[in-house]
Amino acid sequence: MNAPTIAITLPDGTTLEVPRGSTPRDVAERIGPGLARAALAAEVNGEMVDLDRELEEDAALRILTQRDDEALPLLRHSTAHVLATAVRELHPEARIGFGPAIEEGFYYDFGVEEPFTPEDLSAIERKMAEVVESDHPFERRVVTKEEARELFSDDPLKLERLEEFEDEEVISVYRDGPFLDLCLGPHVPSTGRIGHFRLLSAAGAYWRGDERREMLQRIYGTAFFSGNDLDAHLKRLEEAKRRDHRVLGRELDLFTMDSRVGSGLILWQPAGSVIRREIEDFEQELILRHGYEIVYTPHVVSEKLFEISGHLENFAENMFGAMEVEGGRFRPKPMNCPGHICIYQAAQRSYRELPIRYAEFGTVYRYERSGVLHGMLRVRGFTQDDAHVFCTEEQVSDEVRRLFDLVDEMLATFGYPYTIALATRPEKSLGSEEQWDRAEGDLRSVLEARGLEYELDEGGGAFYGPKLDFQLIDAIGRKWQGPTVQLDFNLPERFGLEYVGDDNERHRPVMLHRVLVGSMERFIGGLIEHYAGAFPLWLAPEQVRILPVSEQWTESAQELVTSLTEAGIRARLEDRDTLGYRIREAETRKVPYMGVIGEREAGDGTVAVRRRGGGKKQDVMPRGEFIERLTEEVRSRARG
């Protein structure tokens, strides 16, 4: 016979005896009225549940309030239900799809005849406020499949989902006021707990993400516990828009596109080319110091190469079509690795040569569907800072260690913090278990030896080897794909790579693919947004603009421009229009330094230096000192 009470263990280790069938809300009230008021949901034995779920057994319990990390997704999911509630009030015919919380908010998909207009969104938002005002409780009910079929008889999309439930699965539905949804939960106690939300956009989305299925209309929104958090989020969205690399790219003449050239193909203007060349020079210097050798491979190669590499089999849908030349078929390369392998195979390799590290700024072409193209971030032609390391299995961990040194130096220069994910063996994979264990162990031990935190992406590796992914965090907290290190057991096999060991036997080397920036296009697109177009001195296309106060000081100003140019500084004279106008122009062009030359400066050989964004503040200094300071700032690649 069950005892009449159960023991509830709280996070601080204390235990409460409560009657069987008590709810987390009861427990919260036992702990204190403040907590009871703040409570949103609970975690029982690691499972998230509603506050009024009855507890039948001893359990570990944690009351969730808005201070807990899990609370925000909960709030957003509940807000999605409020959205659906409002849509159903205004458009009773709308069929309901799914409405989950996502990283920055939530969405809900609806089957409607006409897409939602901005006016619809406003009306829906107002209706949502009414739903919140009504403070409907979220009520959970467990139903049988048969009951559920009845309840959702008018909701074909829900019925489809319903049929996928296994017989023994618990089917729960949630009601808030007039709206009923098939939902796993949990939810906040009532719609009144939802305070600060905003609908952001509407767009088409395939039912269940399948492009062969019907297109539904998705409404995106976000929600927060406090108005301040919502405002901060909306400001961040504004800020992201302000930093859009496509807008800044045009304003600053960094890059352009031309439909005559083709979609997804970047034309680098001189200013953007300066940035790219500086980064390439920096990286080249870096990798030469780290023992790489630079190679070059052709852009168009025989299709036979991609038969051997397997690209034709596995990557064809991302490759440009073949061109026929004298009966042979050729393709623009989508990756650089096969070419590097051929260079490796140009000679018989001895263990004494390994590791061999080939690097190339290799331009590759990939077919991307027109709808996915986006500025410089998603293109059809891009240049990878690609490298391939051929080494023995024993050398892998040392090579990975060296890569970390490279990555650290590289990313610190741009001011990117980063996170790391280790992606391990997927279900379908190539190579022996020992090989994988060893490779993953190598990666792991390097991470641990460095004391680096990392996420584990279980089963996220490619079929041909585990990998490390670095994610960059930019100036406004967004994540970008950064360096990757990929072990490859496949290509050495396919190409039959060999080296002669100290035992005079032939062995198979391991191959590492790695990129630091990934693609120059994507990286620089991201960098434009990271710096909001205000590049540090070493990258700035124009580093100094020299402004004579009036034309009579042009000659003196020109002398300074010449000295700067001779010192390797990108400097330009600007002497038309008024000084105020030219200063404004230099500021909007985000030139890091302005040097003003007037009667005083021309007289005593100084320059009045004004820093970008520094307002009226100016620093008068001897010209030699100015040049020295700039040279040092460039040399150290200061982040400025």
Add this chain to the structure above:
RNA sequence: GCUCUGGUAGCUCAGUGGUAGAGCGCUUCCUUGGUAAGGAAGAGGUCGAGGGUUCAAUUCCCUCCCAGAGCUCCA
């Protein structure tokens, strides 16, 4: 590729069934300036392309091209 939205001057955008406008930029002239816009004049448009309706289409309709927001996918 799909859904939706859009395409008017170099850029950002307004506008109309009777062959077109603003601001910025550009050119020229005046102004010779001291730290985020001195003044004036001027040039610049096949109103994305093709077809249809109409006395008349940049405007209404259809097709196509291009771009954007999503979906799916990726460096």
